[in-house]
Amino acid sequence: MAVYSLKTAKEPPLGERGAVAWIRHNLLSSSFNILFTILSIYILYKILPPLAHWLFLDADFVGDKKSDCGGDGACWIFVFEKLKMFIYGFYPQAELWRANLTIALGGATVLIAALDRSPKALKIITILLLPIVSVVLLSGGYFGLAHVETNAWGGLLLTLVIATVGIVLSFPIGVLFALGRQSKLPIIKTLSVFYIELIRGVPLITVLFMASVVLPLFFPEGIDFDKLIRALIGITLFQAAYVAENVRGGLQAIPKGQYEAADAMGLTYWKSMRLVILPQAIKVAIPNLVGSFISLFKDTSLVMIIGLFDLLSMVKLTANDRDWLGMDTEGFVFVAIVYWIFNFTMSRYSKRLERKLDTNNRD
Amino acid sequence: MSFLRNEKVRGILYQLITIIGFVVFVFYIAQNTSHNIEARGIKSGLDFMNTTAGFDITETPIAYGHNSTHWDVFKVGLANTLIISFFGIILTTILGLIIGVARLSSNWIISHMAAGYIEIFRNIPILLQILFWYNVVLASMPSVRHSFSFFDSIFINQRGIFIPNPIFEDGSWLIGVGFVAAIIVGWFISRWAKKRHDETGKGFPTIWANLSILILLPLLAYFVAGEPAHLDYPALKGFNFSGGKTFTPEFLALLFALTIYTATFIAEAIRSGIEAVNKGQKEAATALGLTPMQSLKLVVLPQAIRISIPPIINQYLNLAKNSSLAAAVGYPELVTVFAGTSLNITGQALEIIGITMLTYLIISLSVSVLLNWFNNKMKIKER
Numbered sequence: 001m002a003v004y005s006l007k008t009a010k011e012p013p014l015g016e017r018g019a020v021a022w023i024r025h026n027l028l029s030s031s032f033n034i035l036f037t038i039l040s041i042y043i044l045y046k047i048l049p050p051l052a053h054w055l056f057l058d059a060d061f062v063g064d065k066k067s068d069c070g071g072d073g074a075c076w077i078f079v080f081e082k083l084k085m086f087i088y089g090f091y092p093q094a095e096l097w098r099a100n101l102t103i104a105l106g107g108a109t110v111l112i113a114a115l116d117r118s119p120k121a122l123k124i125i126t127i128l129l130l131p132i133v134s135v136v137l138l139s140g141g142y143f144g145l146a147h148v149e150t151n152a153w154g155g156l157l158l159t160l161v162i163a164t165v166g167i168v169l170s171f172p173i174g175v176l177f178a179l180g181r182q183s184k185l186p187i188i189k190t191l192s193v194f195y196i197e198l199i200r201g202v203p204l205i206t207v208l209f210m211a212s213v214v215l216p217l218f219f220p221e222g223i224d225f226d227k228l229i230r231a232l233i234g235i236t237l238f239q240a241a242y243v244a245e246n247v248r249g250g251l252q253a254i255p256k257g258q259y260e261a262a263d264a265m266g267l268t269y270w271k272s273m274r275l276v277i278l279p280q281a282i283k284v285a286i287p288n289l290v291g292s293f294i295s296l297f298k299d300t301s302l303v304m305i306i307g308l309f310d311l312l313s314m315v316k317l318t319a320n321d322r323d324w325l326g327m328d329t330e331g332f333v334f335v336a337i338v339y340w341i342f343n344f345t346m347s348r349y350s351k352r353l354e355r356k357l358d359t360n361n362r363d
Numbered sequence: 364m365s366f367l368r369n370e371k372v373r374g375i376l377y378q379l380i381t382i383i384g385f386v387v388f389v390f391y392i393a394q395n396t397s398h399n400i401e402a403r404g405i406k407s408g409l410d411f412m413n414t415t416a417g418f419d420i421t422e423t424p425i426a427y428g429h430n431s432t433h434w435d436v437f438k439v440g441l442a443n444t445l446i447i448s449f450f451g452i453i454l455t456t457i458l459g460l461i462i463g464v465a466r467l468s469s470n471w472i473i474s475h476m477a478a479g480y481i482e483i484f485r486n487i488p489i490l491l492q493i494l495f496w497y498n499v500v501l502a503s504m505p506s507v508r509h510s511f512s513f514f515d516s517i518f519i520n521q522r523g524i525f526i527p528n529p530i531f532e533d534g535s536w537l538i539g540v541g542f543v544a545a546i547i548v549g550w551f552i553s554r555w556a557k558k559r560h561d562e563t564g565k566g567f568p569t570i571w572a573n574l575s576i577l578i579l580l581p582l583l584a585y586f587v588a589g590e591p592a593h594l595d596y597p598a599l600k601g602f603n604f605s606g607g608k609t610f611t612p613e614f615l616a617l618l619f620a621l622t623i624y625t626a627t628f629i630a631e632a633i634r635s636g637i638e639a640v641n642k643g644q645k646e647a648a649t650a651l652g653l654t655p656m657q658s659l660k661l662v663v664l665p666q667a668i669r670i671s672i673p674p675i676i677n678q679y680l681n682l683a684k685n686s687s688l689a690a691a692v693g694y695p696e697l698v699t700v701f702a703g704t705s706l707n708i709t710g711q712a713l714e715i716i717g718i719t720m721l722t723y724l725i726i727s728l729s730v731s732v733l734l735n736w737f738n739n740k741m742k743i744k745e746r
Contacts, residue, residue: 201728210716
């Protein structure tokens with residue numbers, strides 16, 4: 001009996017393996033493709049080297065005054081010198097530890113929330129406590145802490161405070177409106193639809209104007225809201241409508257059988273929502289929710305128009321310094337990078353979460 | 364108290380509580396507001412709309428002068444909002460389409476360049492981008508005397524971009540007639556081509572035929588009417604250019620930022636639309652012997668558009684709403700001149716903010732109605 005042994009396969013020809021094949025298939029597969037490749041390499045050549053020169057190679061990093069910046073590149077000395085302004089705004093020098101502690105607490109909360117192993121109750125409690133603790137810590141007036149006017153809050157600190165408070169407060173309000181919109185009770189449903197569509201139909205800046213100019217008229221004379229609180233109210237109410245729509249999307253994605261099963265178990269409306277429907281609905285809605293939180297983070301820059309000193313407004317403020325005139329380019333680029341890092345991290349995290357939560361047990 | 368356990372009774376009770384709470388809340392606010400307005404000596408009502416505004420507006424697409432009222436300010440602002448949205452939507456569609464298609468290219472460099480573009484620009488706040496264009500890019504343009512000049516007809520400098528402007532004289536109506544006629548003829552050609560295709564299967568280059576008719580007919584009308592239109596070139600007179608059409612730095616900064624920012628979202632919408640088409644559809648098209656171009660045109664795109672159009676229209680709406688950020692650079696659209704300057708002069712915050720919000724709301728709701736109509740029309744008709 002003949003014994004046949006398996007021959008090892010021949011290697012593919014040289015043009016079909018390794019880097020050569022990759023280049024042939026991905027860059028040079030047709031004459032059009034060759035043209036596009038050359039064109040795009042040319043565009044990159046026109047953009048990247050000058051950018052690298054401006055950002056790093058010709059830039060000035062060492063020194064402490066404007067005259068130290070002689071090169072054609074960016075003057076990063078300006079950013080280093082003004083870093084405190086960019087991060088804290090006008091927050092008093094002696095109290096900076098409070099601002100640092102707040103940022104550290106925020107970081108710790110994010111870490112707890114992002115860790116898979118931390119218990120759910122801990123996550124919820126820290127997230128709910130964060131805005132309260134940070135506002136008390138920053139504004140002071142209690143526990144022997146000196147009071148710091150919100151006018152002095154600024155820079156990245158203020159941007160983070162607005163974003164955090166906006167995200168945390170808008171979430172429960174948004175969930176309520178989402179439930180209201182899906183409710184069988186006609187009056188509650190109408191009011192919810194009315195609110196959501198009204199807010200989503202107008203630009204944020206008009207809501208902020210409303211909050212900063214019209215809101216004081218709504219309350220008796222004695223009650224005078226702080227400018228920051230007015231902005232927070234505006235942003236929270238605005239964001240709540242978007243959260244509501246995202247959660248509604250989740251609610252609609254839940255199969256009818258889940259609602260019926262919860263009813264059959266004899267759960268009350270609130271119990272069935274809390275234990276059965278919402279956990280699933282929010283899970284479905286998470287990618288969109290994170291998307292709307294990213295929008296909110298970008299939109300916090302609008303408070304600049306109603307006169308708060310957030311991260312973006314620091315660019316003009318620092319570049320108006322007599323010693324550093326004409327430095328707005330560096331300021332804008334630096335601030336853009338900071339915003340970018342935050343938003344990019346959030347969007348990557350949401351993608352990871354989406355994959356992790358994709359249990360896909362419906363089919 | 365057993366009737367409280369009845370679901371219907373409880374539903375009515377909940378709603379009763381809600382409505383009472385709502386009415387009390389509204390009443391409380393209304394009372395405070397009227398009291399505050401009286402105490403601060405602010406007028407109320409819409410009479411202010413007919414009083415003279417008394418300030419100048421830099422860009423007035425419709426008539427506006429010294430005697431114009433706040434009502435005119437509103438109209439000018441709204442016109443500018445619509446103008447910037449119109450140009451923004453056209454440019455962002457073109458750019459978004461290019462980036463979206465490039466993102467799906469099989470060419471590694473092209474698709475990664477597109478991905479880089481999307482990731483960079485959609486993660487930077489639009490307001491920052493507007494300010495960057497205004498304060499950094501456009502402010503670094505040369506002075507009027509040292510303008511960049513293209514063919515002596517287009518000029519770029521610190522005061523904006525100057526291009527030739529077509530001037531229409533008597534008899535230009537014939538060009539308009541030619542244009543309308545071209546559209547009507549084009550409609551008949553498309554109908555005929557579709558009918559012939561359905562009956563015989565023969566194709567017809569409808570797009571090219573219609574495009575050439577659309578260009579040729581108005582051109583013919585132009586010559587028949589004795590060349591009644593000419594171009595008005597911008598020319599340097601004294602310290603500035605006169606004649607031609609001017610795009611101010613405020614307008615350009617807003618336009619560039621809105622276009623570049625919104626294009627990232629449109630590109631993503633196009634990509635997800637094309638990727639959402641079932642792989643089996645493409646394979647089936649290939650199995651039928653369609654070329655890649657045919658399969659894209661006849662099988663993939665018709666299905667992708669159904670998915671892509673709703674988010675794209677939402678982005679158009681976002682662009683229109685984001686144009687309100689003009690307030691930061693002073694392009695005179697609705698929020699800048701009406702909710703800004705007019706409000707400061709009259710002090711009637713409640714009325715002015717209310718009108719502004721209502722205007723945006725009407726625009727948004729009409730677009731939603733359009734979108735619902737489109738979704739219903741496009742819905743796959745299943746048996």
